[in-house]
Amino acid sequence: MKAIFPRALLLAAFTLPFCQNALAGVVVNGTRVIYPAQAREVTVQVDNVGESPALVQAWIDSGDANQTADTSDAPFVLTPPIARVEPGRSQALRLIFSGAQLPTDHESVFWLNVLDVPPSPDNADSGDQNYLQVAFRSRLKLFYRPQGLKGVANDAPAALRWTRTGDRLRVENPSPFHVTLAEVHAVTGSSEKTVEDKGAMVAPKQSLEFTAPAGSDQVRFITINDYGGRVEHKVRLGSTGG
Structure with a gap:
């Protein structure tokens, strides 16, 4: 899936590791994701708390924050990878483990990325002025937890x-x-x-x-x-x- 970026003079992406920035329109429910090995899939909900539609792109990386949706090699399928979320509405992201060989004696960690791309200004296509397009990226830990681990x-x-x-x-x-x-x-x-x-x-x-x-x-x-x-x-x- 190709990375989606809006037309603009500049796109600034901010990574939000612990909390949602007050300026971000899309909020991810939770601060981490636990994927039990026995689960068929795990769902993560994102909410558009802003006043404008938002384009959301999501992908999972293996620990390299520079990985994109195109270069990620994490053993998960995420659907939908791109979604338009209307104001006041929610979108469920489905995470499905691909069945790759991972350690069975301890957790493995990956990262869920959610990029919130706001809409372009109404006059963006007029060419009359430059504008700054700001995208917010949330990056949450995703723990793959094998069955039968000792302790809790x-x-x-x-x-x-x-x-x-x-x-x-x-x-x-x-x-x-x-x-x-x-x-x-x-x-x-x-x-x-x-x-x-x-x-x-x-x-x-x-x-x-x-x-x-x-x-x-x-x-x-x-x-x-x-x-x-x-x-x-x-x-x-x-x-x-x-």
Whole structure:
């Protein structure tokens, strides 16, 4: 499917990783998508909360934000890839797994892209003036979750292992689930320092490192659950728990 872009002097695309921008007319329900391996398909709803019709283009990528609908190699079929959504109306996007070979002992992560292309101005074809066309792109995590994984996703944050060596704060994820860290704060006595607030993600059986004050003895961190909710945890360094 060819990428759709309106005629304009300039097209600016903004990626919205966590929330919908107030200027965007199309809103995606949810902040992440869970695809259970046993499901035949998963549906994601997009709503046009604006006052004008919107052209919506959707595709799935494998982790490269520069992939387009033309270059994506993600093992999913998405329908419809392009849709016109009237003001106040909704459009269901159907995601169907293609059956490709993926790991069965841990989750795999992909990304759902939804591009909201607003209509051109009424005088766009007159040639009398230039105009700026702004498109908003939402990019949501899509987790493919195999059957029979040990444990449950909501317990994965409590299993994280936090240690510190000097000013290096390390977190290990022994679970088969991805854990999104919305915030990480290193605590020293009654003070704390923010070491992560951009939404880092710890993949299954992987680790991340941050720079933290050398005297830190606790960590306060906020994770995002399957429903997009924020959950706060606090642990002592060198311990496991939530």
